[in-house]
Amino acid sequence: MQLTRLVYASHHGGTSEEALRDIFDRSCSNNEKDGITGLLIAGEEDFLQLLEGGRTEVAECMMRIMKDDRHQRIRILLAGETGSRLFSEWSMRCMTTAQIRRKSRIATG
Numbered sequence: 001m002q003l004t005r006l007v008y009a010s011h012h013g014g015t016s017e018e019a020l021r022d023i024f025d026r027s028c029s030n031n032e033k034d035g036i037t038g039l040l041i042a043g044e045e046d047f048l049q050l051l052e053g054g055r056t057e058v059a060e061c062m063m064r065i066m067k068d069d070r071h072q073r074i075r076i077l078l079a080g081e082t083g084s085r086l087f088s089e090w091s092m093r094c095m096t097t098a099q100i101r102r103k104s105r106i107a108t109g
């Protein structure tokens, strides 16, 4: 398998918990089936996502994501071969920037 990593940013302009839950549920079940792992960060207005897996599987997943009207202005920031996965244990970990801020406050005291 040709291991591929892809990172993109997109704009949603304000999303709902329901939309995030749906994206998360679909991502987890599809990605587990397709051997894709990664991370999705939802900010107040933008998404940042990292996908890693087989080249064909990542490309097909990205084609579906690009057709999704829950976000726009998709910019591919990085796409290429990689030797190993950064997030091998997560079929898709989803976090909001608010959760990251809360966690980093706890970590730094």
Ligand SMILES: Cc1cc2nc3c(=O)[nH]c(=O)nc-3n(C[C@H](O)[C@H](O)[C@H](O)COP(=O)(O)O)c2cc1C
Pocket (backbone or CB within 6 Å): 023, 026, 027, 028, 030, 031, 040, 047, 049, 051, 061, 064, 065, 066, 067, 068, 070, 071, 092
């Ligand atoms: C920001 C964002 C990230 C997404 N990430 C994934 C993903 O990692 N894997 C996935 O299968 N679908 C992802 N989706 C959902 C796809 O766009 C699409 O709705 C889904 O793959 C369709 O799956 P289904 O045919 O099983 O319903 C994402 C959608 C958005 C808006």
